[in-house]
Amino acid sequence: MTTLLEITSLKTWFPTRDGIVKAVNAVDLKIEEKEKLGLIGETGSGKSILGMSIIRLFHSSAKINIEGKIVYKGKDLLRLSEEEIRKIRGKEIAMILQNPATSLNPVLKVGDQIAEAIQLHQRLAKRAASEKAVEMLEAVKIPAPDKMANKYPHEFSGGMKERAMIAMALACDPSLIIADEPTKGLDVTIKMQVVKLLREVTKQRSMLFITHDLGVAAEVCDNIAVMYAGELVEYAKTEDIFKNPLHPYTQGFLNSLPERGLKPIRGMSPSLINLPDGCRFHPRCDYATGICKTRHPEMAEIGNGHFVRCLLYDRS
Amino acid sequence: MIEVKDLRKYFSSGILKKQYIKAVDGVSFQIERGETLGLVGESGCGKTTVGKLLLRLIEPTSGKISFDGIDLLQLKKKELRKVRPRMQMIFQDPEASLNPGMKVGDSIAEPLKLQGGLNKREIKNKVSELIETVGLNPEHVNRYPYQLSGGQNQRVVLARVLALNPDFIVADEPTSSLDVSVQAQILNLIRDLKRELHLTLLFISHDLEVVRHMSDRIAVMYHGKIVEIGNAKDIFNDARHPYTNTLISPASIVDIKTTSDYHGVSGCVFYPGCPFAAEICSKKEPEMVEIGSGHWVACYYIS
Numbered sequence: 001m002t003t004l005l006e007i008t009s010l011k012t013w014f015p016t017r018d019g020i021v022k023a024v025n026a027v028d029l030k031i032e033e034k035e036k037l038g039l040i041g042e043t044g045s046g047k048s049i050l051g052m053s054i055i056r057l058f059h060s061s062a063k064i065n066i067e068g069k070i071v072y073k074g075k076d077l078l079r080l081s082e083e084e085i086r087k088i089r090g091k092e093i094a095m096i097l098q099n100p101a102t103s104l105n106p107v108l109k110v111g112d113q114i115a116e117a118i119q120l121h122q123r124l125a126k127r128a129a130s131e132k133a134v135e136m137l138e139a140v141k142i143p144a145p146d147k148m149a150n151k152y153p154h155e156f157s158g159g160m161k162e163r164a165m166i167a168m169a170l171a172c173d174p175s176l177i178i179a180d181e182p183t184k185g186l187d188v189t190i191k192m193q194v195v196k197l198l199r200e201v202t203k204q205r206s207m208l209f210i211t212h213d214l215g216v217a218a219e220v221c222d223n224i225a226v227m228y229a230g231e232l233v234e235y236a237k238t239e240d241i242f243k244n245p246l247h248p249y250t251q252g253f254l255n256s257l258p259e260r261g262l263k264p265i266r267g268m269s270p271s272l273i274n275l276p277d278g279c280r281f282h283p284r285c286d287y288a289t290g291i292c293k294t295r296h297p298e299m300a301e302i303g304n305g306h307f308v309r310c311l312l313y314d315r316s
Numbered sequence: 317m318i319e320v321k322d323l324r325k326y327f328s329s330g331i332l333k334k335q336y337i338k339a340v341d342g343v344s345f346q347i348e349r350g351e352t353l354g355l356v357g358e359s360g361c362g363k364t365t366v367g368k369l370l371l372r373l374i375e376p377t378s379g380k381i382s383f384d385g386i387d388l389l390q391l392k393k394k395e396l397r398k399v400r401p402r403m404q405m406i407f408q409d410p411e412a413s414l415n416p417g418m419k420v421g422d423s424i425a426e427p428l429k430l431q432g433g434l435n436k437r438e439i440k441n442k443v444s445e446l447i448e449t450v451g452l453n454p455e456h457v458n459r460y461p462y463q464l465s466g467g468q469n470q471r472v473v474l475a476r477v478l479a480l481n482p483d484f485i486v487a488d489e490p491t492s493s494l495d496v497s498v499q500a501q502i503l504n505l506i507r508d509l510k511r512e513l514h515l516t517l518l519f520i521s522h523d524l525e526v527v528r529h530m531s532d533r534i535a536v537m538y539h540g541k542i543v544e545i546g547n548a549k550d551i552f553n554d555a556r557h558p559y560t561n562t563l564i565s566p567a568s569i570v571d572i573k574t575t576s577d578y579h580g581v582s583g584c585v586f587y588p589g590c591p592f593a594a595e596i597c598s599k600k601e602p603e604m605v606e607i608g609s610g611h612w613v614a615c616y617y618i619s
Contacts (some may be wrong), residue, residue: 044468158359187358188524189562207578212495258502258525264500268465 025230038221094169100161111149142184159190323379341540354531412471421457467498546611
């Protein structure tokens, strides 16, 4: 396997009047070719910002400090000029944004929106781009794609809008797809249809799958990285995360699922401005000892490809 | 406690050519005192409409609702106001249910003021008591909704709902906008409060696992109709209706059926998507049949 994307000590910080929001705080992550990597965590853990940092999907006037390295096919994306990253964004690396209802332009026909994405990157006449858009809608199994291409987003159901978003992401045949909560707000049956579709269309690609839905992550991903308060706390094969979660946060996260007894983690996620000293999770952790309050644990490999950031497993 | 008979709500649209959307189409069920009935189904199946109808927040097209022996639909506005405090609703989105310009303490005090009979100090005491009941800190009283997290706001909503000591609560997807770990906190809180305060609950959700955890009995709804109802255990271990089965194991995926597929269907509502559909299913609507104690199914394939 070859590495497609390698992120090294990525920091995405937002300076604000109230202090620095450390949304992504020294994250290391690798995505192999054709790998589906799940990134799970709760609202505010920084997972969406991590996804957006990869293709620098921020407004040009936004005050951000991004540090570290994001190497994609040998190029450090963080060193590219705005013009260079544009050639990668949408073409090589495409993002499926959260909430299709607000991501699609409500006053443009769905087919035209997909065609627009195609024309940005490929020298195609308008007509050919429109035909390609219909093809893409067909690829994501939208019934009567030629008719649906001429409709507006409000005429699509939630599941169909999500399919249209996937069609747009696939339009330029990217090597990596960043899917940010693509199943949020969908009904169970529709959700499983979208998951099935995502699995099919990413067979030959890599995907960073951002979600807080563990069931969906289990269906889609080869490996899973768990994010808490801006940093990764555990990384392992999907199976290992579910069968043998090591980090107390991962364990708590799993136990709070209804099918595992609905036992909540006490307390709340910390503010990303005021991170606790030591281990970020210690104020909520049942196993915390004195040292957890002061020492910040490093990511350490415990078993075969299973990494965890917790002093419980620190043998040094 | 609650008895619903053949409840219908049709929404009409169009001026020249009237079209009817049958949001709720002949629904009947009962909820015993102290019981939680889970109502599960996909978005657009009419479950929220059922919840609103029960509290008469919207008027039904036809049917009968009795609440603790009172025929709700016969009540005049004034009489209804007297019954209202006894029934409350928790809505999906806590941020949208709270007035953004009002401190949460004032939001909780509002129903107490409207009800009258308490002086300022008594109201203040009652608010602090409620804040504690739902697991918030006293200082939260002076915060605004935007300063609180989604889970905390849902606690505020709960405190306000409990302010008037209701007997019956409709909880409409109370955790669908929350994270799993916060969801667990709120669901446990609702369950504990229900037990302590002897509440009767209609719990609406599209998440079957959540409903299972919360309910004594479960009703499964599809396109405006209840297709199966029974004890939570029976619904999970012995689901009969093909639709209930697709909800439990979504692996057996049904193809997308848009609402237009259902226009002019005179038989079973699930017929267009059902793997077991036979000829009769498209012609005549199946009746509810009791197949076990308290376990009812509307399906020809089963009966």
